[in-house]
Amino acid sequence: MLRYHMQGFSGYGIQYSPFFDNKIAVASGSNFGLVGNGKLFILDIDNKGRMMESKSFLTQDGLFDVAWNELHESQVLVAQGDGTLRLFDIMLNDYPIAVFHEHSKEVLSCNWNLINKHLFVSSSWDGSIKVWSPARSSSLTTLAPRPNNAVHNNLHPSKNVPISSQKQHNALTKNKKCIYQAQFSPHDPNSVMGCCSNSYVTLFDLRQPSNSNQYSFLAHAGMETLACDFNKYRPYIVATGGVDNMIKIWDLRMVRKMSINSRQPMSVNEIGGHDLPVRKLSWSPHHSDILLSTSYDMTCKVWHDLSVENGKPTGKTNSVDPAKGCRLVFPHHTEFVFGADWSLWGQPGYVASTSWDGNVCVWYAFSG
Amino acid sequence: MSLCQPSGLAQFVAKNDQLQSTSVSQKHRFRADEPLNPTNVPLESRFRSPRELRLSDALPVPGQPLVGKRATSSLHAGDWSDEFSRMKIHDPLSFTSEYQQLYASYEKSQHSRSPDVSRQYPPTLQQFPSQRSTLMQRAPLSAQHTHQTSSGTSDNVLEAEYFDREFDELEREMSSDMHDDIEDPDVDEQGQSILELTAEQLKFQQAASEIHQRLSPGPQTPPALESKFQKSKFLGLMRGISDGVVTLKGADDDANKYTQLFSPTSGELVGNEYFPVADATLNNNGTS
Numbered sequence: 001m002l003r004y005h006m007q008g009f010s011g012y013g014i015q016y017s018p019f020f021d022n023k024i025a026v027a028s029g030s031n032f033g034l035v036g037n038g039k040l041f042i043l044d045i046d047n048k049g050r051m052m053e054s055k056s057f058l059t060q061d062g063l064f065d066v067a068w069n070e071l072h073e074s075q076v077l078v079a080q081g082d083g084t085l086r087l088f089d090i091m092l093n094d095y096p097i098a099v100f101h102e103h104s105k106e107v108l109s110c111n112w113n114l115i116n117k118h119l120f121v122s123s124s125w126d127g128s129i130k131v132w133s134p135a136r137s138s139s140l141t142t143l144a145p146r147p148n149n150a151v152h153n154n155l156h157p158s159k160n161v162p163i164s165s166q167k168q169h170n171a172l173t174k175n176k177k178c179i180y181q182a183q184f185s186p187h188d189p190n191s192v193m194g195c196c197s198n199s200y201v202t203l204f205d206l207r208q209p210s211n212s213n214q215y216s217f218l219a220h221a222g223m224e225t226l227a228c229d230f231n232k233y234r235p236y237i238v239a240t241g242g243v244d245n246m247i248k249i250w251d252l253r254m255v256r257k258m259s260i261n262s263r264q265p266m267s268v269n270e271i272g273g274h275d276l277p278v279r280k281l282s283w284s285p286h287h288s289d290i291l292l293s294t295s296y297d298m299t300c301k302v303w304h305d306l307s308v309e310n311g312k313p314t315g316k317t318n319s320v321d322p323a324k325g326c327r328l329v330f331p332h333h334t335e336f337v338f339g340a341d342w343s344l345w346g347q348p349g350y351v352a353s354t355s356w357d358g359n360v361c362v363w364y365a366f367s368g
Numbered sequence: 369m370s371l372c373q374p375s376g377l378a379q380f381v382a383k384n385d386q387l388q389s390t391s392v393s394q395k396h397r398f399r400a401d402e403p404l405n406p407t408n409v410p411l412e413s414r415f416r417s418p419r420e421l422r423l424s425d426a427l428p429v430p431g432q433p434l435v436g437k438r439a440t441s442s443l444h445a446g447d448w449s450d451e452f453s454r455m456k457i458h459d460p461l462s463f464t465s466e467y468q469q470l471y472a473s474y475e476k477s478q479h480s481r482s483p484d485v486s487r488q489y490p491p492t493l494q495q496f497p498s499q500r501s502t503l504m505q506r507a508p509l510s511a512q513h514t515h516q517t518s519s520g521t522s523d524n525v526l527e528a529e530y531f532d533r534e535f536d537e538l539e540r541e542m543s544s545d546m547h548d549d550i551e552d553p554d555v556d557e558q559g560q561s562i563l564e565l566t567a568e569q570l571k572f573q574q575a576a577s578e579i580h581q582r583l584s585p586g587p588q589t590p591p592a593l594e595s596k597f598q599k600s601k602f603l604g605l606m607r608g609i610s611d612g613v614v615t616l617k618g619a620d621d622d623a624n625k626y627t628q629l630f631s632p633t634s635g636e637l638v639g640n641e642y643f644p645v646a647d648a649t650l651n652n653n654g655t656s
Contacts, residue, residue, distance in 0.1 A: 035642075
């Protein structure tokens with residue numbers, strides 16, 4: 001395991017460079033990202049296996065996510081707490097080369113389109129998803145999940161049922177507009193998925209008019225959905241993670257059909273292996289049935305999706321396995337783990353993770 | 369005297385005992401080879417002595433009926449002594465004679481060491497401030513009683529004066545300790561600044577309190593997670609914020625813009641210092 005400590009900063013987002021096998025970008029914030037500066041770290045792994053900082057950019061607010069430009073090997077995009085997205089060139093110093101400012105609140109995620117590489121997407125606390133081009137300072141389009149899908153009650157359609165009336169559950173009913181993550185599909189350049197604090201996951205089709213460009217489904221029983229990811233090999237499979245500590249795997253074909261009929265779809269697999277909410281999910285770039293998760297329980301876990309075998313559904317869920325399909329637990333972080341990413345390079349299975357403890361760790365997911 | 373001092377009062381008496389044995393006049397310095405003098409023997413022995421009823425009246429002696437005590441006050445000391453020595457009380461629960469002999473020898477060895485031993489424990493009184501209130505309630509009673517019963521001989525007068533002086537000193541010491549405790553209003557005054565938090569700071573405190581409550585280890589928390597929670601710096605910070613020890617600090621140029629954390633009581637910065645960063649790009653600030 002390799003480790004690098006970001007003195008005074010807590011890690012939020014991390015991504016391997018798509019161009020260099022030894023470069024990692026990390027978005028971080030001081031004071032656990034609550035107040036103060038942010039910092040973009042560019043870390044290099046040398047031939048002796050040491051991880052060191054090759055570049056860093058101090059920002060005036062905390063950074064919550066990072067994405068490498070898929071068209072330019074030295075450009076990195078960050079999502080910042082003041083509502084801006086900033087594009088840095090790691091060959092230059094101090095300042096970003098472009099600032100994109102339309103969000104009115106914290107930008108929580110950013111993701112580069114892997115097919116149409118002239119686009120990137122962002123999601124924010126302000127309840128909107130925006131699609132951008134690095135060549136333009138204003139967004140190309142703004143997507144917003146329809147507000148009427150906040151709570152869908154079939155028995156009493158006119159009445160919204162509160163999730164809980166208990167005082168200790170107050171936090172569950174707050175910030176219902178916040179969109180924690182938005183992501184382009186790696187299979188369809190016009191498909192965007194966003195997960196929201198109202199528990200809904202919404203899929204947008206950029207080609208469709210705004211009145212019919214989306215469908216949604218309730219992913220985590222009313223609890224906030226914090227993370228989502230497209231499977232890299234199965235175009236219809238997505239995974240979501242939520243405040244109910246669950247990872248759920250959905251087949252979008254079923255989801256779309258059910259949502260058109262105003263019915264709640266069922267997940268094809270459920271994994272309940274974290275002790276606290278799931279914060280980040282990432283399907284393996286090398287395997288169609290391996291999934292990485294991070295959690296507030298201060299661990300990263302690697303899962304085997306038992307609902308599929310050799311590309312065919314098995315009809316099983318991970319609950320049939322005594323270990324719930326867990327292949328590895330990475331326990332070495334000492335605070336909430338927010339970011340993790342699979343390495344695209346070399347032997348499949350290397351993972352970089354970052355946590356609020358300020359550590360960036362590189363470890364092997366199949367060592368067990 | 370037993371080394372165990374179960375109450376503040378017992379500690380106080382022990383201190384008095386020590387003070388007496390190290391009298392300024394050196395008149396009553398205890399020596400193991402001298403015959404026992406009632407004024408310089410340790411307290412427990414004096415409980416048994418008919419001439420030293422001053423403190424024993426203030427202290428309930430286990431196993432000794434209070435009625436008997438009240439009766440002694442109306443008798444001459446000598447008569448009471450004779451009558452008491454003639455009494456034969458059979459206690460079925462008493463220890464065996466062998467044990468009593470062993471205990472007596474143990475007690476003797478302890479008596480010879482008592483001044484040094486009691487010197488080892490003076491901080492005990494400061495370590496348990498909750499016991500001071502008990503001490504404050506009972507001490508004047510024993511002092512008053514000492515005055516009334518020790519007006520016979522000149523030695524006793526000197527001793528009483530010395531005791532008064534030492535007691536006054538002890539009282540001053542305790543009142544200064546009390547004053548230290550009452551200095552809390554200073555903290556409260558500073559705490560007033562905590563109460564005068566802005567709406568944003570209050571919201572921040574409330575959020576931190578919710579987080580701390582939700583993530584505090586409970587009976588269902590797995591052991592591995594519990595130990596991580598106990599070591600978590602973030603949860604420590606949340607506890608500090610919810611307790612009002614830490615809060616948001618406004619920027620120098622804009623008080624409504626919060627950029628740092630600080631302690632409102634000490635004014636010290638908590639966590640990372642904020643460094644202003646110009647909101648510029650390389651294309652428009654000419655640095656490219």
